[in-house]
Every structure is written in C-alpha cells, then in structure tokens.
Amino acid sequence: MELAVFLLRLLVGILAFPVYLLHFLGFWSNICKKLFPPSMVVFSAIYNHQTSSKKREHFTNLQKFAGPSGKLSLLELGCGTGANFKFYPPGCRVTCVDPNPNFEKFLIKSVAESRHLQFERFVVAPGEDMHQVADGSVDVVVTTTVLCSVKDQEQVIKEVRRVLRPGGAFCFWEHVIAKPSTWTYFWQQVFHPLWFLLFGGCNLTRESWKTIEQAGFSQLQLQHVQTSPILGLVRPHIIGYAVK
Template sequence: MAFTVHVLQLAISVSVFPIFLLHFLGLWNWICKKFFPYFMVQFTKSYNKEMAAKKQELFGNLQEFAGSPGTLALMEVGCGTGANFKFYPPGCRITCIDPNPNFEKFLIQSIAESRHLQFERFIVASGENMYQVPDNSMDAVVCTLVLCSVQNQEKFIKEVHRVLRPGGAFYFMEHVAADPSTWNFFWQRVLKPTWFLMFDGCDLTRESWKALEEGGFSKLNLQHLQAPLSWEIVRPHILGYAVK
C-alpha cells in the first residue's frame, strides 16, 4: 500500500510539475501568498453555506465567556477573509491575526459588512508567535481551518493559553485525517504533497484532536463528524471548544 501511495504521489507531482519547479526556485511561496486570498473568498462562500448550521451551533454559547456583560474580547487566529464574523454575537471586540498580509483588503470589506462587531486591529503574525497580544487579555480565541497549516501545534496552543484569560475559551473547527482504514485516508496520503503546496501549507493528514487533548485545558468539548461538504477529502472534521 505504501508503494502504491508513493507511485501515485509521483504521478500527481509530475502532472503539476510547474508548481514543484516554482517551489524549488523559491518563487511559489510568494505566488501562493499573493493569490491564495482570492481562492479563499470563493471557497469561504461555499464552506459557509454548507457549514452554516455547524458554525451557528459552535458559536452559540460564545457570549457566556464575556469578561464583562455585553462585551466579549475575541481574537481570531488565521482570520483570512473574515468568514466567521457573521456568526459572532453583537458587541464582540475583534482582534484579527493572520500571517498573510494579503488578506487585509478582504478583511476590511468583511469588517465594513459586520456592523454588529467592534474591530480592534489586524496583526500580521503566525499563531505560534503572537507576542503583540498581552497575556490573559482575551475572553475567547477562535480558529477555523487553521490547525492544518500551523507549523507547530504545540507552540500554537501554548500561545492560545497565554493570551486567554483564566476561564476563557478556545473555539475550533478543523478538517483532520480520516480513519486510517478508509479510502479517504488513502487519498489524503496520496494528495498530501501536492495539496500542501497548492493550499498554502495545508496538511490533509493532521490528527489535530491529539494536540487539543494534550493541550492542558481544564475542559475540552470536542466532536468528530463527517462535515456536509462537497469535497469528500476534507469531510472528516473536529469542532468544539476548550476552556483554559
């Protein structure tokens, strides 16, 4: 089976050889960072349509973690185009973090359409190094479709712990590795190298629930599900929240 995976990986790599060549020449990262936000604008429309009910359910109790009545200090890591804004309760004070500065113009548009929120600032930084955000300053931290691409999940979760106030909550919705006994997992392995380059560092085979289970949270509410998505390869999902 491993041999078959490697053969198919090679075949797919050959079919998209220009991408691998640009990566070898050190040019692909710039191209991807520049144009990935345009892809995400379209992908977000489809994803939000298919996952709207799940997002409403996930964020339904956000207000319970407000540090003061009616005001929730919320930080979204990997904010992208602002896909989650319409699901947040009124009165949230939003701090946005993303390592790709090219998302900013799309984020500004989402902010203008989200008058129920109070925008604080946009910070260009990775999730593993959010030093601009003070300790114990956030009531909630959110990431969706982010843990698949962070370089070090352990460092990321440590940073989430640092910025969350005691009793604050970390919300997540992530695609993850399929069950190893399934054909879906087989194709995740086959597509992994090409997918990683085409989708800005996204790893199809991440077992992100393990990092959350070992993250040292006082409470972890985690659900596995097959998301109602058109792309079967990313249907395996986890969602929930963890309390500091």
C-alpha cells in the same frame, strides 16, 4: 496500499510538475502568498454555504464566555478573509491575527459588511508568536481550519492559552486526518504533498485533536464530525471548546 499511494503520488507529481518546479526555484511561496487570499474568498463562500448550519450552532455559545463587563472580547487566529464574522455574537470586540498581510484588503471588506461587530485591529503575526497581544486579554480565541497549516501546533496552543483570561475558551473548528482504511484517508495520503503546496502549507494528515487534548486545558469538549461530502479530502473535522 503504500505502493498504490506511491505510484499515484508520482502521477500527481508529474501532472503538477510546473508547481513543483516553481517551488524548487523558490518562486512558489511568494506566488501562493498573493494568490491564496483571493482564492480563499471563493473557497470560504462555498465552505460556509456547506457548513453554515453547523457553524451557526457551534458559535452560538460564545457569548457565555464574556468577561465581567458582559462584552465578549474575541481573537480570531488565522482570520483570513473574515468569513466567520457573520457567525459572531452582536457587539463582540474582534481582534484578527494572520501571518499573511495580503488578507487585509479582503478583511476590511468583511468588516464593512459586519456592522454588528466592533472591530479592533488586524495583527500580522504567526500563531506561534502573538506577542502584540497581551497575556490574559481575551475571552475567546477562535480557529477554523488553521491548525492544519501552522508550523508548530504545540507552540500555537501555548500562545492561545497565554492570551486567554482564566475561564476563557479556545473555540476550534479544524479538519483532520480521516480514519485509516477509509477512502478519504487513502486519497489524503495521495494528494497531501501537492495540497500542501497549493493551499499555503495546509496539511491533510494531522491529528490535531491530540495536541489539544495534551495542552492542559481545565475543560475540554471535543467531537469528531463529518462535514458536507462536497468538501471531500477535508470532510473529517474536530469541533469543540477548551476552557483555560
């Protein structure tokens, strides 16, 4: 299998030579940073259409983590275009964090369409360093398809735990590597290098559940699921809650 992966990677690399050349010359990062947000508007619409029932079910329990005031304080890390807003409980206070400032204009549009939420602020920062957010200041941290692209998963989870209040929850919805010996696993290996460049550092081959399991949360509910077949290489997911 390793030889087949190598040869197919080589073929994909030849076909995608312009992308690799731009990356080698140092131009691709800026191009991708600008093109990624508008492309995510389209992808998020397709993704939500394919997963809406599961997502709605997944986010139904968020309100139970609200603090003494009864009003849920939610931080979404890697908020992107705000595609998750429609799934959040009415009245919750939302802070958004994303390292790409080019998402802001798309996020503002989603805020305007989400009158059931109380939007607080957009913080431009990587998940590894959310120092603008105070310790123990939020009830829930949400990530959806974010841990695949961060540079340091362990540091991100440390930051998630820091900003959560005691009893607060980390709500995750992440695509992961498929089971070995499956065709999905095989094609993930083939397309990973190009995928990483095209989708802003997204990694097809991460075992993100291991990082969450080892993070020291007091409670953990985690399940492996398969999303819609149309999502192909990112069909294998983990979803769940981890309580501080």
